[in-house]
Amino acid sequence: MQDLKAAAIQMSYRGSKELMVADTALKIKEAANEGAKLIVLQELHQSEYFCQSENTEFFNYAKNFKQDIEFWSEISKEFKVVLVTSLFEQRAPGLYHNTAVVFDNGKIAGKYRKMHIPDDPGFYEKFYFTPGDLGFEPINTSAGRLGVLVCWDQWFPEAARIMALKGAEILIYPTAIGWFDEDSEDEKMRQLDAWITIQRAHAIANGVHLISCNRCGFEKDSSSVLNGIRFWGNSFICGPQGEFLTRANTAEQTLTASLNLKRSKEVRDIWPFMRDRRTEYYSCLGKIYCDE
Numbered sequence: 001m002q003d004l005k006a007a008a009i010q011m012s013y014r015g016s017k018e019l020m021v022a023d024t025a026l027k028i029k030e031a032a033n034e035g036a037k038l039i040v041l042q043e044l045h046q047s048e049y050f051c052q053s054e055n056t057e058f059f060n061y062a063k064n065f066k067q068d069i070e071f072w073s074e075i076s077k078e079f080k081v082v083l084v085t086s087l088f089e090q091r092a093p094g095l096y097h098n099t100a101v102v103f104d105n106g107k108i109a110g111k112y113r114k115m116h117i118p119d120d121p122g123f124y125e126k127f128y129f130t131p132g133d134l135g136f137e138p139i140n141t142s143a144g145r146l147g148v149l150v151c152w153d154q155w156f157p158e159a160a161r162i163m164a165l166k167g168a169e170i171l172i173y174p175t176a177i178g179w180f181d182e183d184s185e186d187e188k189m190r191q192l193d194a195w196i197t198i199q200r201a202h203a204i205a206n207g208v209h210l211i212s213c214n215r216c217g218f219e220k221d222s223s224s225v226l227n228g229i230r231f232w233g234n235s236f237i238c239g240p241q242g243e244f245l246t247r248a249n250t251a252e253q254t255l256t257a258s259l260n261l262k263r264s265k266e267v268r269d270i271w272p273f274m275r276d277r278r279t280e281y282y283s284c285l286g287k288i289y290c291d292e
Helices: 017-033 056-062 065-079 151-155 157-165 185-206 263-270
Strands: 004-010 038-041 082-084 087-092 095-104 107-113 139-141 144-148 170-174 209-213 216-219 229-232 236-238 244-247 253-259
Touching (some): 004 017, 004 236, 017 038, 017 065, 017 253, 038 209, 065 082, 065 107, 082 144, 107 139, 144 157, 151 170, 151 185, 157 185, 185 209, 185 236
Parallel strands (some): 144 170, 170 209
Antiparallel strands (some): 004 253, 082 095, 095 107, 209 236, 216 229, 236 244
């Protein structure tokens, strides 16, 4: 495979699903016209980040899951791209998932249901999402074998490792994360640096490319006790040594980069972390905490 041109579309919320869908489709068209064959969208890209509070009305956002799949399938087909979406899935009444659906030139290549679900002030996702049950399975596409994970999964090296052990060539993270204005500037910088560092570490530890696509802009939930979330953007694409290929700031931006997937073998040949793993001593990883 020649170098793969990939894009990550970082956006702010427009105020309605209709505007978000229309503007996202336009940006996909622009990225495809510039040669992107793999396009990644941010977490829950059709709506606001509604998990700032617990409100049953937001479950209505998931009722059109099948129609949403049909729409993004057509977009993928029209622009001949592999498209990584992030949708709110109603699997059954009262059973919902945070689901990344991957389309390959109009066909569903696979999907991933978010496995790690946070429950923190402003991020009340356990109220909305049932933990995924599809495991960590890479998705085969014309753009390569994709290890698709979602947001909170970013903090867990086990998820990235399993995807890599199963042959993922690119780790992909649709994301919604940001600051609270009440935090100090030093704390904000510590959080952002930690978020970037751990993801680059996943790329390095596994010798693969990585795409992280975050939201940007300020969002206020009127029923939340907090003042809102200022999503920090800073989406990036990095190589298998953690090197930045491109990185956004806090504003809207479509990132593009050429990925040389042959680099993974080259890097793994000089940094053979896979070779030197001592799996016979890792049984403790199957426990919550190794206190016995």
